[in-house]
Amino acid sequence: MRLFTEDPMNDENNNIDEEFEDEGSFAAMLEESMATKVELKPGQKVDAKVLQIGEEWTFLDVGQKGEGVLDTKELLDTEGELTVAVGDTVGAYFLSRAGGELKFTTRIGGGASGTAQLEEAWRSGIPVDGRVEKEIKGGYEVKLPGGVRAFCPYSQMGLRRIDNPEEVIEQSLSFRISQFSEQGRNIVVSHRAILEEERQQQREQLKQTLEPGMVVKGTVTNIRDFGAFVDIGGLEGLLPISEVSYSRVENLNDVLQVGQELEVAVKSCDWEKDRFSFSLRDTLADPWGKVGSVFTEGTTHTGTVSRLVPFGAFVTLDEGLDGLIHISKLGEGRRIKHPKEVLMVGQQLQVTIERIDRDERRIGLVPASEGADETQNSYSEQPSSASMGTLGDLLKASLDKKRNG
Numbered sequence: 251m252r253l254f255t256e257d258p259m260n261d262e263n264n265n266i267d268e269e270f271e272d273e274g275s276f277a278a279m280l281e282e283s284m285a286t287k288v289e290l291k292p293g294q295k296v297d298a299k300v301l302q303i304g305e306e307w308t309f310l311d312v313g314q315k316g317e318g319v320l321d322t323k324e325l326l327d328t329e330g331e332l333t334v335a336v337g338d339t340v341g342a343y344f345l346s347r348a349g350g351e352l353k354f355t356t357r358i359g360g361g362a363s364g365t366a367q368l369e370e371a372w373r374s375g376i377p378v379d380g381r382v383e384k385e386i387k388g389g390y391e392v393k394l395p396g397g398v399r400a401f402c403p404y405s406q407m408g409l410r411r412i413d414n415p416e417e418v419i420e421q422s423l424s425f426r427i428s429q430f431s432e433q434g435r436n437i438v439v440s441h442r443a444i445l446e447e448e449r450q451q452q453r454e455q456l457k458q459t460l461e462p463g464m465v466v467k468g469t470v471t472n473i474r475d476f477g478a479f480v481d482i483g484g485l486e487g488l489l490p491i492s493e494v495s496y497s498r499v500e501n502l503n504d505v506l507q508v509g510q511e512l513e514v515a516v517k518s519c520d521w522e523k524d525r526f527s528f529s530l531r532d533t534l535a536d537p538w539g540k541v542g543s544v545f546t547e548g549t550t551h552t553g554t555v556s557r558l559v560p561f562g563a564f565v566t567l568d569e570g571l572d573g574l575i576h577i578s579k580l581g582e583g584r585r586i587k588h589p590k591e592v593l594m595v596g597q598q599l600q601v602t603i604e605r606i607d608r609d610e611r612r613i614g615l616v617p618a619s620e621g622a623d624e625t626q627n628s629y630s631e632q633p634s635s636a637s638m639g640t641l642g643d644l645l646k647a648s649l650d651k652k653r654n655g
Contacts, residue, residue, distance in 0.1 A: 290312075290347075293371075294343070295341055296354075297339050298311060298354065299337065301336065303322060303336060305322060306322055308322045310340075310354060315350070316347070316351060317352065318354050320340075320342060340356060346370075355370075355376075365396070365434040367396075368394065368427065368430065369430055372427040377425065377426050377444055378424070378426070378427060379394075379395060379423070380393060380422070380425050382420065383399075383419075386401070388404065389404050389407070398434060398437065402438070402439050402441060403438070407441050408442060409442060409446070409449070410471065423441050424441065425444065426439065455484065456485060460519055461516065465513055467483075467512075467513055469512075470510045470511075473502050473507075477491050477494075482528075485526055488527050490529075493527075493529035494506070494531060495530065496536070496537050496570025497556075497570045498564075498572070514528035515528065515529045517532070537568055538608075541571070545568070545606075546606075549603055550601065551602075553573070553598070554566045555596060555597045556595065558594075560577070560588060561577055562589060565599060567601075574613070574614060580617070599617065601615040601618055602615065
């Protein structure tokens with residue numbers, strides 16, 4: 251007698267249970283997937299796929315739990331024709347969530363419901379596009395979509411003061427509505443708020459990538475006696491005057507100007523103290539590369555007196571390459587109290603390299619004429635032909651005296 255250890259009915263029940271378990275697992279996975287979706291924030295822009303177009307509302311797939319809806323009027327051109335079709339992708343701003351419905355808009359202030367949308371943009375913090383029409387007292391008049399007019403104060407047009415207010419006239423910019431009252435008759439907007447948000451995003455990106463030694467592009471924003479401030483997009487750092495050039499810089503305004511674009515090397519990053527320093531010098535060729543080939547001990551060169559100090563004169567041999575003539579080497583043998591007694595800044599001078607200290611990056615110089623002058627001085631100390639002539643005259647006078655005597 252054969253015994254069955256497996257029941258066919260049990261197998262069928264097991265399969266059904268497994269199917270239910272699979273469905274439950276799928277539902278749990280779907281729920282988990284939805285839960286892990288990044289929650290949309292008012293004003294956030296998404297790329298949405300058009301699922302269905304109705305007379306009043308268009309339904310969108312925005313990758314979120316719930317339906318995305320959009321006013322169909324926003325998808326019509328000036329002649330009332332649809333500009334998109336089912337399956338197309340459109341860029342839309344998230345407005346609000348009501349139950350399972352997500353409300354979106356493609357533009358703010360368009361169509362007959364412009365003022366209502368602007369109020370929604372104000373409440374939700376959605377950016378709006380506007381055109382700067384003209385300068386008025388205290389700021390600018392801005393024309394928003396739908397012909398709605400708004401006011402932007404001078405202080406809210408940029409991150410820094412705009413020296414020439416006319417430069418933004420007729421520009422189309424993004425704004426954030428900071429004040430909405432009197433049913434849309436009093437609207438105040440800020441372009442600065444948009445710039446600050448963009449700057450914060452750039453800063454977060456730089457925080458992941460910026461490190462000492464990198465060369466980045468920047469713009470000079472301010473010049474002070476001790477250095478220049480450079481904005482690299484997302485943060486601002488100091489370019490010390492000592493890091494501008496290998497040559498000594500007396501006045502930064504002679505070599506830099508506000509608004510100038512340049513490449514700088516990152517010297518240091520302190521995110522906690524919000525301090526960053528840059529170097530322009532580190533992006534330039536090191537002039538000491540010529541020392542040992544072009545400039546060697548004993549060679550003579552033409553230099554320019556760049557600075558006079560109590561202990562000597564600095565002479566520029568090449569861009570960023572200076573040497574020092576000690577005061578004891580000046581004066582052509584006579585003692586002087588200050589190099590300005592015999593030299594002046596800007597004067598060209600023949601000099602000989604006496605010594606080179608690579609470790610300290612110092613070059614000792616002497617006037618090229620010093621040796622020749624010493625030789626010439628030794629000759630000048632001997633009796634000259636004029637002196638011999640005088641002695642002859644004395645002898646002749648003595649002989650004449652004897653004859654007459």
